[in-house]
Amino acid sequence: MSKSSNPPAKGLSAGTVNYGDRDFALFLRRAFIKGAGLSDEDLAKPIVGIVNTGSDFNPCHGNAPQLIEAVKRGVMMQGALPVVFPTISLHESFAAPTSLYLRNLMAMDTEEMIKAQPMDAVVLIGGCDKTTPAQVMGALSAGKPFVVLPTGPMLSSRWRGERVGACTDCRRLWADFRAGRLTQTQIDDANNHLVPSVGTCSVMGTASTMACVVEAMGLTVPGAASAPAVSADRLRIAERSGYAAARLARGDVAMPAFTKKQLHNALTTLLAIGGSTNALVHMAAMIGRVGMALDPNEFNTMADKTPVLVDLKPGGEGYMPDFHEAGGLVRVLAELKDLFHLDIDTVFGDTLNDRLSGLEAPSEAVVIRQRNNPIYPSGGLRWLSGNLAPQGAVIKPVAATQKLLEHTGRAVVFNGLEDMARRIDDPDLDVKADDVLVLRGIGPKGAGMPEAGLIPIPKKLAAQGLRDMVRISDGRMSGTAYGTIVLHISPEAAEGGPLSLVRDGDHIHLSVAQASLQLLVDEATLAQRRSEQAHTQLPTLAQTRGYGRLHMQEVLQAEQGCDFRFLRQPEAN
Numbered sequence: 001m002s003k004s005s006n007p008p009a010k011g012l013s014a015g016t017v018n019y020g021d022r023d024f025a026l027f028l029r030r031a032f033i034k035g036a037g038l039s040d041e042d043l044a045k046p047i048v049g050i051v052n053t054g055s056d057f058n059p060c061h062g063n064a065p066q067l068i069e070a071v072k073r074g075v076m077m078q079g080a081l082p083v084v085f086p087t088i089s090l091h092e093s094f095a096a097p098t099s100l101y102l103r104n105l106m107a108m109d110t111e112e113m114i115k116a117q118p119m120d121a122v123v124l125i126g127g128c129d130k131t132t133p134a135q136v137m138g139a140l141s142a143g144k145p146f147v148v149l150p151t152g153p154m155l156s157s158r159w160r161g162e163r164v165g166a167c168t169d170c171r172r173l174w175a176d177f178r179a180g181r182l183t184q185t186q187i188d189d190a191n192n193h194l195v196p197s198v199g200t201c202s203v204m205g206t207a208s209t210m211a212c213v214v215e216a217m218g219l220t221v222p223g224a225a226s227a228p229a230v231s232a233d234r235l236r237i238a239e240r241s242g243y244a245a246a247r248l249a250r251g252d253v254a255m256p257a258f259t260k261k262q263l264h265n266a267l268t269t270l271l272a273i274g275g276s277t278n279a280l281v282h283m284a285a286m287i288g289r290v291g292m293a294l295d296p297n298e299f300n301t302m303a304d305k306t307p308v309l310v311d312l313k314p315g316g317e318g319y320m321p322d323f324h325e326a327g328g329l330v331r332v333l334a335e336l337k338d339l340f341h342l343d344i345d346t347v348f349g350d351t352l353n354d355r356l357s358g359l360e361a362p363s364e365a366v367v368i369r370q371r372n373n374p375i376y377p378s379g380g381l382r383w384l385s386g387n388l389a390p391q392g393a394v395i396k397p398v399a400a401t402q403k404l405l406e407h408t409g410r411a412v413v414f415n416g417l418e419d420m421a422r423r424i425d426d427p428d429l430d431v432k433a434d435d436v437l438v439l440r441g442i443g444p445k446g447a448g449m450p451e452a453g454l455i456p457i458p459k460k461l462a463a464q465g466l467r468d469m470v471r472i473s474d475g476r477m478s479g480t481a482y483g484t485i486v487l488h489i490s491p492e493a494a495e496g497g498p499l500s501l502v503r504d505g506d507h508i509h510l511s512v513a514q515a516s517l518q519l520l521v522d523e524a525t526l527a528q529r530r531s532e533q534a535h536t537q538l539p540t541l542a543q544t545r546g547y548g549r550l551h552m553q554e555v556l557q558a559e560q561g562c563d564f565r566f567l568r569q570p571e572a573n
Contacts, residue, residue: 011081012043013130014118024551029118032419038081045081046249048118048242051135052112053126055089055454060128061151062198062206063229067238069356071123071149078121080249082242087113087362091128092451092478097541098134100281100476101448104555104564105505105547107285110138119144120249123241127151127229128204129333129479133282140289141567145255147347148219149241153320154199158188162372165202166195166482168313179462199558200230202320203313205479210282215329216269218346220343222355222547225325230236233324244348252349253349256288261341267299268335268339270305272332274315274380274478274504277487278402281449291569294559296383296392302517303381308398309335311367314482315398318367325443329468330355335371379512384486386517388498388508391490393472397512400481401468405512407484408520409436409470413504416441417452425459433466436508440499442475444555444562445540453477453487470510472517474558486517488558494540495557501529 008014012033016025017257030043050071054064068084088106090099090416114122124135127150139146140148156165164173173194177187178524195435198469200207221240247253256262263283270279284294309332312318333340334356338571360369368374380398385391397405414420420439423429433436437455455471456462471485474492491497498519507520519526543549554564 009239009447010120011045011047012118013294014120014492015116016402025255026556040432042081043072045079045118046246047118048075048080048082048124048245048249049114049117050075050082050084050242051084051124051126052084053089053131053550054492055091058089058091058128059198060091060200061089061131063151063234064125066235067125067149067151067304070193070241071125074239074244075246075340078243078246078250080246082310083119085113085117090130090134092130097452098448098450099128099130100450100562101541103134103288104562104567106131106553107137107141107567108132110135111141114144116462121147121245123149123245125149127152129210129278130282132207133286135284136219137289137563137567138531140258140286145245145347146219147221147241147245147248148214148224149238150207150214150220150224152199152202152227152231152234153208154195154202155197155321156202156319157193157196159193163319164190164194165319165508167201167205167478168203168482170194171478171481175457175462175467178456178459190358197230201480202481204273204275204310204315204320204323205516206278206282207479208320209270209273209279209380209479212269212273212275212329213266213279213283216265216333216340216352218256218352222330223347226320226328228321228324235509240468247349248347253347254345256345256347258287260292261344263287263292265340265344267302268306268336269329271303271380271505272308272339273310273334274308274312274376277381277396278479280381280394281476281488281558281561282550283561284559285563288561288563288568291571293571296385299318299383303379305378306336306339306380307378308376308380309369309370309371309374310319310347311369311375314480315380315396317422322367326360327362330359330364331368334359335368336383358466382512382515384512384515384517387515388502388519389489390498393486393489393517395441395484395486395512400484404468404470404484404510407434407436407512408507411436411438411502411504411508413440413502414455417447417450420455424456427460429460430460430504431458431461433461433469435469436510437469438499438502438508439471439473439475440493440502442473444475444557445552447494447495448551449558449562451476451478451481453485454481454483455485472508485487489517490557490559498526500533501526503529537559
């Protein structure tokens with residue numbers, strides 16, 4: 001096929017509005033943007049779009065104004081024109097019914113604004129859990145060069161003599177309050193200390209996990225995953241992100257191809273850092289935009305040979321500022337060189353291997369352990385299957401009670417969030433410490449897949465000192481949470497999955513060693529239950545209009561990333 005004699009338009013000339021007269025369209029565009037004080041010299045430069053996801057509802061992005069100014073410096077120093085534009089901003093605590101429900105809307109917004117407006121490259125500024133994957137999903141579909149700039153983690157603080165930070169300690173202290181170990185005055189005081197600055201959660205939750213994942217994929221400048229939000233390092237990273245985007249816009253550096261090497265690096269990173277279970281949902285969505293899919297068997301094989309080296313909460317003890325001071329992601333890459341594809345190109349114009357050059361040996365190996373002294377030898381995450389999860393489920397053994405990873409217990413079933421809220425603390429609830437709590441109806445269609453998989457320990461058991469028990473659901477949990485919790489059971493109950501057939505008193509067997517989740521009920525009984533419930537349905541998010549209607553019609557299950565069916569690329573053979 002011969003090359004076109006008319007290469008794609010660049011800069012301000014790209015994607016002009018169709019009035020039937022292209023020259024007039026460009027004339028009009030130039031006239032309006034000159035109203036902002038720009039000159040013809042400015043408008044002749046390559047354009048770098050800068051996505052502004054700042055919002056007063058999103059303290060995770062509270063440093064966005066400073067980052068934008070630093071990105072602009074980097075862009076202008078490379079002779080390109082920075083242009084800032086807004087998109088949707090999502091914060092897990094402020095987006096009802098859940099930010100995952102709105103992630104695809106943000107991805108669509110990002111994609112359409114990148115395609116609709118003239119830019120030669122774009123810097124994606126985001127951080128809070130669903131923001132980074134939404135932006136990468138949208139940018140991959142838009143097909144323009146991009147650089148990811150995480151907003152960075154918040155600082156940690158101290159309360160009553162102990163170090164604390166969002167959001168693992170939020171959940172731990174709230175559990176203590178529920179159990180009567182803290183008073184109302186104490187929990188109110190703790191609330192003032194848990195989030196001491198803007199930025200994403202200060203532990204290895206979903207935000208930090210996704211920041212590490214995109215750095216390992218080569219989609220950021222060096223060190224972008226870990227520098228605190230309020231640090232000078234974060235501003236320097238922002239400036240370098242603008243520099244990198246300008247070089248992509250000029251064509252000095254080519255946007256790296258998105259291949260299986262990037263996916264391999266992403267999954268290895270997730271395992272090595274003891275990252276969030278949510279990352280599997282987001283990675284499935286991201287790679288689905290380029291026709292790829294996760295392989296459960298391949299993932300478990302990788303998990304079996306990848307040690308967990310990062311000693312951060314919720315699976316360890318430290319906080320993200322410690323991770324940064326210990327060297328950040330590059331230190332993990334250096335410790336596990338043979339498990340990564342270090343030859344991949346990055347948006348910065350180097351390779352991951354280049355980033356290891358000149359790296360000095362650490363003075364101590366506490367937060368980032370040496371390979372021969374891991375925090376967990378292997379299997380930090382495990383993909384489960386079985387008759388209760390035909391399409392998969394996930395557990396995070398590194399954050400679980402080890403003796404519960406092989407367990408058989410009696411099911412105590414809750415049908416949706418309202419049922420659980422109404423009965424979980426009832427003194428008459430028939431529940432024992434070795435039971436399995438089952439929460440269904442909180443999958444993608446059931447409730448937008450909220451972070452409700454961390455089912456509270458019933459108060460009467462918590463008051464006896466119980467801190468963990470096996471809990472299973474078709475929902476998610478925060479990456480900052482911990483416990484013996486099985487998540488993302490697929491198909492979800494609202495889709496008629498086997499989870500909908502579980503009854504109080506059934507026995508469930510969990511075997512992490514066998515990667516298995518089994519409902520110990522014979523097939524004849526299950527068939528009878530299927531016929532009995534054919535005319536019943538769990539509560540769902542079903543809506544008759546707007547985005548909610550689109551979500552119900554198009555959302556896929558967890559193993560496909562909960563993306564919309566029509567947004568995924570067909571999988572390559």
